[in-house]
């Protein structure tokens with residue numbers, strides 16, 4: 227019987243075909259009819275390559291979602307792989323073309339390449355008769371690119387039944403490093419109400435919402451702490467009506483990022499607790515923590531060291547890194563389950579015109595994932 231990498235290398239052409247089928251079934255997050263079709267393609271490939279149980283979870287306004295399982299282990303100790311099949315691209319926005327060893331097209335890198343390696347990792351384990359005491363659940367959602375509000379509960383519930391979570395999202399470009407941490411996010415809207423008067427006749431009878439907003443922003447920015455990995459971005463501001471009127475209203479949108487869970491609550495509390503500086507104005511702030519960080523814990527470093535051992539055996543260089551962006555891996559880490567991300571193939575251009583994956587990398591990444599699953603099936 228061949229080993230995992232030999233088996234996958236022998237099937238590289240088939241892996242390329244799987245990827246092409248998924249990419250050709252375009253799946254913009256907000257087009258349910260189209261994404262559903264891509265979901266059917268995915269379901270068909272799973273049945274063909276892995277078989278067993280593929281459960282469809284019907285969704286009303288986004289594409290249907292899928293819970294595929296491999297093996298028969300105990301549910302409380304299952305391994306979980308999460309992915310999404312929606313993309314940020316409208317139909318036809320990006321052409322699909324192959325140049326040498328590279329496939330360009332919508333969702334190639336984010337993350338149909340990752341879905342392809344997962345399907346083939348599971349297929350290979352089955353073909354080589356590798357089963358353990360644990361079940362593997364492959365959960366594929368359809369709204370990651372628009373905030374995961376139609377899948378968040380499902381992902382968190384499934385994660386709570388799992389001992390480890392593997393995320394074959396796009397790797398770090400250009401060398402394909404895996405992601406051992408991701409920042410968490412807080413999202414806020416700051417609204418300031420003032421008292422409008424004529425700027426010339428009686429300016430001191432009013433209370434400027436814009437002046438107050440400026441003071442609030444300066445104060446909030448004091449929470450920014452590069453050393454601790456806490457950053458605050460005032461993404462938009464607006465307010466006022468005309469130059470000769472003291473502003474009655476002003477608002478700002480705020481994005482908070484943090485590397486450590488321990489900083490999430492305290493910083494959020496400080497952002498939310500906003501007494502007004504200027505008499506006559508009122509400050510309202512809404513929002514809070516959107517996603518907890520995916521932290522580089524001991525358990526995550528252990529997964530990474532398993533991966534580097536496997537990679538060394540394949541003569542394949544594998545680095546690790548951190549991402550400032552969030553994924554559904556933040557959700558599984560947020561409920562306390564060790565999560566490693568960025569397991570997808572080498573490529574570049576997530577959400578960009580040059581989105582692509584390197585096809586010769588597919589067997590290696592599928593082998594890394596298959597070996598990692600195999601090691602953790604006991």
Ligand SMILES: [Zn+2]
Pocket residue numbers: 310336337370395396553
């Ligand atoms: Zn993605």
